[in-house]
Amino acid sequence: MNFDLTEEQQLLKDSVTRLLADRYSFENRKTFQASPDGWSRDLWRQYAEIGLLGVAFSEADGGFGGGPVETMLISEAFGKALALEPYLATIVLAGGLIRRGGDAEQRAALIPSIASGELLLAFAHAERQSGHDLFDVGASAKKDGASFVLNGEKGLVLHGDCADKLIVSARSAGARRDKAGIGLFLVDAKADGVSRRGYPTQDGMRAAEVTLTNVRVEPKDVLAANGDALPLIERIVDEAIAASSAEAVGAMSEALDMTVDYLKTRKQFGVPIGSFQALQHRASDMVVALEQARSMMMLATMMSAEENAAERRKAISAAKVQIGRSARFIGQQSIQLHGGIGMTMEYKLGHLFKRLTMIDILFGDADYHLERLSKSDGLIG
Amino acid sequence: MDLRFTDDELAFREEVRGFVKSNLPASIKQKIVEGRHPGKDDIVAWTRILNKKGWSVPHWPKEWGGTGWSPVQLLIFNDELQQGGAPEPLAFGTSMVGPVIYTFGSDAQKRRFLPRIANIDDWWCQGFSEPGAGSDLAGLKTTAKQEGGEWVINGQKTWTTLAQYADWIFVLARTDGTVKKQEGISFILVDMKSPGVTVRPIQTLDGGHEVNEVFFDNVRVPLENLVGEENKGWNYAKFLLGNERNGIARVGISKARLKRIRELASLHVYGERPKIEDPLFRMKLAAVEVELKALEMTQLRVIAGERNREKGKPDPASSVLKIKGSEIQQATSELLMDVVGPYALPYQSEREDGDRWNEPPVGPDWASTIAPTYFNLRKVSIYGGSNEIQRGIIAKAILGL
Numbered sequence: 001m002n003f004d005l006t007e008e009q010q011l012l013k014d015s016v017t018r019l020l021a022d023r024y025s026f027e028n029r030k031t032f033q034a035s036p037d038g039w040s041r042d043l044w045r046q047y048a049e050i051g052l053l054g055v056a057f058s059e060a061d062g063g064f065g066g067g068p069v070e071t072m073l074i075s076e077a078f079g080k081a082l083a084l085e086p087y088l089a090t091i092v093l094a095g096g097l098i099r100r101g102g103d104a105e106q107r108a109a110l111i112p113s114i115a116s117g118e119l120l121l122a123f124a125h126a127e128r129q130s131g132h133d134l135f136d137v138g139a140s141a142k143k144d145g146a147s148f149v150l151n152g153e154k155g156l157v158l159h160g161d162c163a164d165k166l167i168v169s170a171r172s173a174g175a176r177r178d179k180a181g182i183g184l185f186l187v188d189a190k191a192d193g194v195s196r197r198g199y200p201t202q203d204g205m206r207a208a209e210v211t212l213t214n215v216r217v218e219p220k221d222v223l224a225a226n227g228d229a230l231p232l233i234e235r236i237v238d239e240a241i242a243a244s245s246a247e248a249v250g251a252m253s254e255a256l257d258m259t260v261d262y263l264k265t266r267k268q269f270g271v272p273i274g275s276f277q278a279l280q281h282r283a284s285d286m287v288v289a290l291e292q293a294r295s296m297m298m299l300a301t302m303m304s305a306e307e308n309a310a311e312r313r314k315a316i317s318a319a320k321v322q323i324g325r326s327a328r329f330i331g332q333q334s335i336q337l338h339g340g341i342g343m344t345m346e347y348k349l350g351h352l353f354k355r356l357t358m359i360d361i362l363f364g365d366a367d368y369h370l371e372r373l374s375k376s377d378g379l380i381g
Numbered sequence: 382m383d384l385r386f387t388d389d390e391l392a393f394r395e396e397v398r399g400f401v402k403s404n405l406p407a408s409i410k411q412k413i414v415e416g417r418h419p420g421k422d423d424i425v426a427w428t429r430i431l432n433k434k435g436w437s438v439p440h441w442p443k444e445w446g447g448t449g450w451s452p453v454q455l456l457i458f459n460d461e462l463q464q465g466g467a468p469e470p471l472a473f474g475t476s477m478v479g480p481v482i483y484t485f486g487s488d489a490q491k492r493r494f495l496p497r498i499a500n501i502d503d504w505w506c507q508g509f510s511e512p513g514a515g516s517d518l519a520g521l522k523t524t525a526k527q528e529g530g531e532w533v534i535n536g537q538k539t540w541t542t543l544a545q546y547a548d549w550i551f552v553l554a555r556t557d558g559t560v561k562k563q564e565g566i567s568f569i570l571v572d573m574k575s576p577g578v579t580v581r582p583i584q585t586l587d588g589g590h591e592v593n594e595v596f597f598d599n600v601r602v603p604l605e606n607l608v609g610e611e612n613k614g615w616n617y618a619k620f621l622l623g624n625e626r627n628g629i630a631r632v633g634i635s636k637a638r639l640k641r642i643r644e645l646a647s648l649h650v651y652g653e654r655p656k657i658e659d660p661l662f663r664m665k666l667a668a669v670e671v672e673l674k675a676l677e678m679t680q681l682r683v684i685a686g687e688r689n690r691e692k693g694k695p696d697p698a699s700s701v702l703k704i705k706g707s708e709i710q711q712a713t714s715e716l717l718m719d720v721v722g723p724y725a726l727p728y729q730s731e732r733e734d735g736d737r738w739n740e741p742p743v744g745p746d747w748a749s750t751i752a753p754t755y756f757n758l759r760k761v762s763i764y765g766g767s768n769e770i771q772r773g774i775i776a777k778a779i780l781g782l
Contacts, residue, residue: 001386291679298382299384318675375663
């Protein structure tokens with residue numbers, strides 16, 4: 001057992017931290033957010049240059065052979081900086097589906113241009129009625145000769161507005177809430193029959209509602225046509241939960257750092273407010289919440305690569321519960337300890353709080369995962 | 382980063398597990414599993430079994446009986462003993478005064494006391510808290526004055542755990558009242574048989590007798606029983622309390638209790654179904670399991686960080702372990718209350734030896750310890766530096782507030 005980073009991992013961590021410290025001040029973030037894309041294409045190119053976009057892919061596929069730990073390090077740094085770029089959407093979600101679900105030709109065709117930053121992807125999976133249930137897919141995929149024809153509506157497609165291609169889940173068999181019968185299809189975002197409505201989310205990121213009307217998919221763009229894509233989707237969503245847990249830990253640690261700085265500098269009654277025991281103890285409880293969350297981030301990272309799906313899902317759900325609870329506590333308390341300034345749009349803290357709140361909802365909130373865990377045979381073996 | 386145990390560590394775990402399984406007397410194990418207090422004889426018997434194997438003080442330096450195990454091995458060892466239903470070692474000897482003696486004591490003290498601690502030939506208790514010095518421990522008033530080539534000790538200690546069995550007590554006493562309160566304290570070893578030592582029991586709200594008051598009335602102690610330097614006792618006390626916090630997460634004990642909760646909740650039916658089929662109960666159980674899993678990982682992180690720390694300096698992160706560990710222990714005792722239901726009510730004083738109680742128990746035979754355990758465990762967020770004191774340590778030592 002060890003918690004050490006390899007030399008390469010340490011270098012990666014240092015370089016992403018340095019780049020974001022140089023380029024991702026909160027003022028810059030405001031500018032990126034106000035641009036038409038809602039994020040920075042320039043920084044996306046730089047992420048590619050220092051290898052962040054390709055690191056999770058195997059060397060054979062045109063990546064750098066990293067794994068979940070690399071994704072964790074990058075995500076944590078992005079969380080601290082509140083980076084707006086479509087890393088989770090393109091690299092973790094859609095990239096993950098191609099990495100684990102694409103055939104050799106698909107991987108060769110797509111991964112190099114993902115890693116170089118040229119190709120943006122999004123995963124169009126959730127639907128208005130599906131909630132957090134990954135198997136709830138109403139969109140249909142009808143076989144037409146060797147091709148498929150897709151129809152349906154997808155919602156909350158993260159960074160779906162800027163994606164060049166979408167990976168769409170659609171049902172070739174079964175009823176809406178059946179676990180079997182789901183396939184994955186690679187669709188050009190500008191293809192006939194695809195319409196998108198992009199919008200900002202509460203935390204300053206971007207998403208889209210996508211409508212598919214008789215969208216034709218050629219055989220080469222079918223990822224999992226045998227109708228058994230659910231285990232793959234679950235696996236990639238678990239990887240995304242691990243990554244967003246790290247993003248949350250980054251945001252929590254930034255919120256705590258800002259709060260502690262504020263407690264040391266803000267004076268009332270002639271003394272720094274950090275000298276008051278009520279506030280000290282609250283800050284200490286935030287430390288406890290952060291450390292518990294960081295521990296579960298690491299567990300989620302390691303267990304996201306676990307082959308035994310039942311064990312993997314238990315650990316991931318446990319992490320999601322802890323991260324959700326810690327994030328809510330730290331987010332709310334950091335605003336409280338800042339007082340009025342924490343309520344303002346111009347100050348970074350409130351944006352950390354909003355991102356933390358959205359991360360809890362993504363992929364199932366703490367209560368959803370607690371209920372799922374409660375139906376299992378237990379976490380303590 | 383690899384959070385799995387290595388093959389060697391897994392083999393070590395099997396070895397410890399096997400040893401506990403084949404050497405822990407069944408009668409002792411049963412007491413622990415049922416949530417009853419082990420007697421003095423039980424703790425002595427088990428410590429001697431461990432000592433025969435060379436495992437009674439594994440964390441000590443090798444020359445005094447330690448094993449040279451890695452921090453991870455020590456963690457596995459403690460976890461296996463706790464999960465296997467072994468009584469906890471008498472921490473006052475093995476984790477408190479023992480390390481103080483081998484770190485700060487004289488050679489004569491080491492030779493005299495350490496082997497007897499390892500074999501529990503001496504039963505130690507802790508003379509720290511006083512009626513007026515709890516969280517503000519440095520405000521203690523018990524005095525030790527040099528008189529005729531001896532220390533003369535006067536004062537009162539309280540919350541002295543298992544002092545009724547003790548042969549020795551380590552005492553913090555004021556040896557200089559003219560300086561800053563932390564700088565006038567000394568650490569002195571006192572034979573409990575000395576004239577002038579009186580032990581008076583305190584009954585706690587669970588009905589048990591774990592703690593005592595200890596009175597010192599002109600108790601005469603040889604000068605050589607001072608540990609380290611005069612007036613440096615506060616440093617030794619801080620060292621000791623830092624060590625105390627390290628074991629305080631009690632992850633193995635909480636794991637064992639959660640397993641028992643699942644077991645009892647599956648067997649025990651009141652109302653229409655076993656408790657384990659109640660969705661609300663399952664959610665509460667899962668929530669505690671998540672916290673415990675996170676704590677287990679946090680403990681591993683603290684231990685892994687030990688390599689990079691100055692030896693003997695406590696890690697302020699151990700305060701995180703203390704807070705969470707105590708909260709989880711308390712939460713598990715609340716879950717047991719949920720499981721037992723109405724038959725938590727009958728009060729049946731503990732049957733320390735089976736013969737004294739000839740009547741059958743009222744209600745299920747495992748139910749009588751559950752409410753007392755819940756009441757008793759309120760102590761864990763108070764002792765060893767209350768959780769509020771721990772929050773103060775985090776605020777100062779980690780956050781710099």
